[in-house]
Amino acid sequence: MDNGESSTNNSSRPWESYNTVFTNAKAGMEGVDKEKVQRIVYELSKGSKYFQNEERKETLMKQKIEHMHDRSAKLSSSDLSNYQKVVDRRILELEATRDLSRIWLHVDMDAFYAAVETLSNPSLGGKPMAVGGLSMISTANYEARKFGVRAAMPGFIARKLCPDLIFVPVDFTKYTHYSELARKVFRNYDPQFIAGSLDEAYLDITEVCRERGLSGGEIAEELRSSVYSETGLTCSAGVAANRLLAKVCSDINKPNGQFILQNDRSTVMTFISSLPIRKIGGIGKVTEHILKDALGIKTCEDMVQKGSLLYALFSQSSADFFLSVGLGLGETDTPQARSRKSISCERTFSATEDEKLLYSKLAEIAEMLSDDMKKEGLIARTLTLKLKTATFEIRSRAVSLKRYTCSSEDILKHATKLLKAELPVSVRLIGLRMSQFSDEIRHSDPSQETITKFIVQKDFSRQNLDDNKIDASKNCLSNDESMSLSFDTHETSYDQLKDVLENEEQSQLDANKVPPNQECTRKEERPQVLEGDALLIKHKEYKPDTSHSMNDNSSAQNSEPVTLFLPIEPLFWIDGYKCNLCGIELPPSFVEERQEHSDFHLAQRLQNEESGSSSSTTPTSKRRILGKEKANSKPKKQKQSEKDDATCHLVLYYPHTISFQERTPEEMKMALNLIPPKLNLSPSNSLGEPKSLPSMSDILTSSRARNLDLKIQTLGPFFRVTGKNADTGGEIGRAEGVVRPWFGQGLVLHLDTIRLTKETMKMDKSVLGVGLYVGAVAIRHGYDCGCRTAQLLAIYDSDLYHSKLVRFYRRIGFEEVKEVSGSLIGDMADMLVWGGVGTRMDANIHHLLLKWSKVFLKSNV
DNA sequence: ATACATACC
DNA sequence: TACTGGTATGTAT
Numbered sequence: 095m096d097n098g099e100s101s102t103n104n105s106s107r108p109w110e111s112y113n114t115v116f117t118n119a120k121a122g123m124e125g126v127d128k129e130k131v132q133r134i135v136y137e138l139s140k141g142s143k144y145f146q147n148e149e150r151k152e153t154l155m156k157q158k159i160e161h162m163h164d165r166s167a168k169l170s171s172s173d174l175s176n177y178q179k180v181v182d183r184r185i186l187e188l189e190a191t192r193d194l195s196r197i198w199l200h201v202d203m204d205a206f207y208a209a210v211e212t213l214s215n216p217s218l219g220g221k222p223m224a225v226g227g228l229s230m231i232s233t234a235n236y237e238a239r240k241f242g243v244r245a246a247m248p249g250f251i252a253r254k255l256c257p258d259l260i261f262v263p264v265d266f267t268k269y270t271h272y273s274e275l276a277r278k279v280f281r282n283y284d285p286q287f288i289a290g291s292l293d294e295a296y297l298d299i300t301e302v303c304r305e306r307g308l309s310g311g312e313i314a315e316e317l318r319s320s321v322y323s324e325t326g327l328t329c330s331a332g333v334a335a336n337r338l339l340a341k342v343c344s345d346i347n348k349p350n351g352q353f354i355l356q357n358d359r360s361t362v363m364t365f366i367s368s369l370p371i372r373k374i375g376g377i378g379k380v381t382e383h384i385l386k387d388a389l390g391i392k393t394c395e396d397m398v399q400k401g402s403l404l405y406a407l408f409s410q411s412s413a414d415f416f417l418s419v420g421l422g423l424g425e426t427d428t429p430q431a432r433s434r435k436s437i438s439c440e441r442t443f444s445a446t447e448d449e450k451l452l453y454s455k456l457a458e459i460a461e462m463l464s465d466d467m468k469k470e471g472l473i474a475r476t477l478t479l480k481l482k483t484a485t486f487e488i489r490s491r492a493v494s495l496k497r498y499t500c501s502s503e504d505i506l507k508h509a510t511k512l513l514k515a516e517l518p519v520s521v522r523l524i525g526l527r528m529s530q531f532s533d534e535i536r537h538s539d540p541s542q543e544t545i546t547k548f549i550v551q552k553d554f555s556r557q558n559l560d561d562n563k564i565d566a567s568k569n570c571l572s573n574d575e576s577m578s579l580s581f582d583t584h585e586t587s588y589d590q591l592k593d594v595l596e597n598e599e600q601s602q603l604d605a606n607k608v609p610p611n612q613e614c615t616r617k618e619e620r621p622q623v624l625e626g627d628a629l630l631i632k633h634k635e636y637k638p639d640t641s642h643s644m645n646d647n648s649s650a651q652n653s654e655p656v657t658l659f660l661p662i663e664p665l666f667w668i669d670g671y672k673c674n675l676c677g678i679e680l681p682p683s684f685v686e687e688r689q690e691h692s693d694f695h696l697a698q699r700l701q702n703e704e705s706g707s708s709s710s711t712t713p714t715s716k717r718r719i720l721g722k723e724k725a726n727s728k729p730k731k732q733k734q735s736e737k738d739d740a741t742c743h744l745v746l747y748y749p750h751t752i753s754f755q756e757r758t759p760e761e762m763k764m765a766l767n768l769i770p771p772k773l774n775l776s777p778s779n780s781l782g783e784p785k786s787l788p789s790m791s792d793i794l795t796s797s798r799a800r801n802l803d804l805k806i807q808t809l810g811p812f813f814r815v816t817g818k819n820a821d822t823g824g825e826i827g828r829a830e831g832v833v834r835p836w837f838g839q840g841l842v843l844h845l846d847t848i849r850l851t852k853e854t855m856k857m858d859k860s861v862l863g864v865g866l867y868v869g870a871v872a873i874r875h876g877y878d879c880g881c882r883t884a885q886l887l888a889i890y891d892s893d894l895y896h897s898k899l900v901r902f903y904r905r906i907g908f909e910e911v912k913e914v915s916g917s918l919i920g921d922m923a924d925m926l927v928w929g930g931v932g933t934r935m936d937a938n939i940h941h942l943l944l945k946w947s948k949v950f951l952k953s954n955v
Numbered sequence: 956a957t958a959c960a961t962a963c964c
Numbered sequence: 965t966a967c968t969g970g971t972a973t974g975t976a977t
Contacts, residue, residue: 251967490959
């Protein structure tokens with residue numbers, strides 16, 4: 095913004111147009127003569143190669159802003175109102191994920207490196223000091239910050255700002271030591287805390303607060319004083335309902351302070367409303383300027399206000415992020431420890447064109463990188479060369495190798511080729527990075543993300559079928575070209591992995607100084623990543639029934655890690671119309687059907703992973719989708735489930751891997767009630783809701799009387815209802831599904847799973863009880879979401895259960911619509927969605943609720 | 956898959 | 965004497 099506005103008068107004060115990050119409001123920067131700092135930075139920088147490059151980048155940024163501004167100006171009001179509908183819908187969905195039940199604490203050590211240096215050399219106390227050198231400063235203490243000296247500032251500029259500045263070289267060994275001391279304290283409050291870096295961490299203190307009956311603020315006080323007594327270092331803390339907010343909060347009363355944001359929606363909204371967007375992690379200098387200058391978005395509140403612009407001009411994921419920021423939402427769960435995705439090494443030197451010199455620098459870096467990889471026990475197959483030219487332009491060149499490697503010879507060989515192609519060039523930095531590690535399981539994380547995105551976005555795009563601006567195809571797994579490409583890759587990478595693992599043992603016998611434990615290191619690595627596989631972990635979590643049985647994938651030091659994880663087979667259309675997984679033929683014009691179809695395969699795969707029998711994926715799905723062999727084809731999985739789980743899977747075809755947010759029915763209802771009237775798309779509601787219909791809380795109250803503990807969780811259009819025994823906490827039933835548009839019927843409540851434990855199935859009374867209640871919550875949820883119809887498929891897997899199921903659903907109020915046998919063309923839609931044959935049963939939601947109202951309202955009295 | 960940009964500490 | 969190094973991720977092609 096500075097540049098935009100000051101461009102009018104920068105002839106008199108040219109430094110004002112030099113857009114540096116060094117004058118951003120930052121802790122310890124209050125009372126700094128910003129203009130002086132800006133002037134000095136400018137004086138020392140102007141005309142330099144660095145400066146010129148900054149100007150170049152700034153020009154590009156302004157073009158970007160201009161372009162975005164133009165695009166926003168060209169949007170018609172009908173465009174905007176369409177996007178507003180998208181925004182309204184997303185607000186609804188995002189709001190439903192709000193979780194105010196967790197308490198997150200973000201700790202941030204104050205001027206960490208500098209404070210550690212002062213600790214080991216107390217004579218530095220009270221004097222302006224910076225950790226780093228004349229070329230770059232890592233951290234400055236608060237005395238130095240008074241002069242405008244700060245992290246990421248070159249030392250020679252800092253010295254100009256503060257001639258008495260003391261420079262202390264960085265010493266990571268020291269910082270790591272103190273970091274570990276602090277982390278020991280963190281562990282007492284959250285053993286699973288998330289380390290952001292050496293000097294900061296996120297702690298989920300929900301449990302500590304509850305157990306000890308203390309507030310977040312009290313815990314923060316105690317933690318900070320404990321950190322101080324253990325390390326002699328001060329830190330600041332922020333406490334809030336999610337990590338994003340906690341991080342913002344920890345910065346507010348820095349240094350040696352804390353800020354607590356109450357877990358209350360209106361408090362959060364007030365807090366967020368005036369918050370400058372730059373305070374949000376992930377929004378940096380460029381994004382700030384783009385949003386501000388092109389769209390006039392300054393505060394987080396503006397993100398919601400101008401949501402339609404955001405969805406019109408940015409990718410959906412970006413717009414979603416911005417919108418959720420505007421709503422004060424952030425991560426509330428503890429993610430699985432993530433494994434690194436790349437390793438790199440780079441060095442700056444005085445710029446040179448000398449090829450011999452450059453090659454020798456390259457060799458040094460290759461050597462260092464290789465050493466680091468060996469230390470970490472990593473092998474990778476993508477090599478990226480990074481060059482910073484004498485003019486500060488960054489170039490990167492990458493190759494993917496046929497084999498995984500960590501050897502300096504391999505790295506150097508390929509890096510040299512890459513460098514050679516760039517010569518002649520004057521270079522001031524060379525870097526090498528290796529990525530695409532051989533950790534096979536790594537694939538499941540991104541794919542899981544893709545699935546979630548895919549499904550959510552598919553739904554999103556359906557709301558805009560007439561709107562070409564939203565490109566649904568790029569999110570669609572049936573995107574032939576790209577998918578077949580990555581299919582190949584997965585195949586080869588699997589083979590290569592085997593090769594590598596076999597060859598690795600050989601190569602270790604080869605003189606190489608690889609420590610003998612390296613193989614071990616890598617093997618240890620793999621189960622670790624395994625634990626990080628949300629697929630497996632989450633299933634356990636969601637399926638208490640299975641915890642006693644099956645192979646415990648996550649704990650074992652498995653002797654055959656490779657065979658456990660077959661590569662994921664992405665779906666693509668052979669010759670443009672034939673599914674590579676099951677052979678079903680669907681012309682490209684069947685866009686929606688194709689989406690459903692890939693949907694099914696993904697769900698199927700996840701389901702198989704859950705059961706641990708991934709090998710049955712294809713045959714099972716094939717048989718099902720082709721409608722052959724019916725009962726005889728009974729998948730192994732189903733038998734396992736019945737035997738091991740002691741559950742009866744009625745319909746089980748939806749991914750369980752989505753991270754749902756826990757909400758009680760009341761919270762759910764609250765969330766829905768928070769939506770402004772114009773956002774309420776429910777046709778039922780617009781007609782006025784008859785008093786006689788049981789409300790969510792009616793159902794809940796009634797269920798409590800029957801010793802049932804009901805919960806509904808949602809993620810966007812998806813939902814999950816669980817019913818537990820209020821005494822034992824054991825799950826006795828659940829329903830899962832999605833609110834989705836159905837061919838020509840508007841929104842329907844699509845029940846993908848209703849599962850009751852076997853115990854429940856045996857006792858007819860309980861079946862009706864649990865099933866009715868679980869169903870009622872789901873149905874009421876559908877009603878609240880504007881669905882008129884609920885539909886399900888009682889899958890024909892066994893005669894015994896099938897007839898029982900149909901009877902059960904009939905008693906609940908569903909009606910048999912038709913038998914989906916797979917023999918009729920008309921069955922296709924159902925088979926594509928459910929991936930099986932059975933009895934399609936529908937119910938009118940309004941009628942259901944009316945019919946049930948007696949039950950729930952009566953037991954209320 | 957690759958190139959480049961952005962962000963964070 | 966002249967503006968880091970390591971990692972992750974988003975966007976475009």
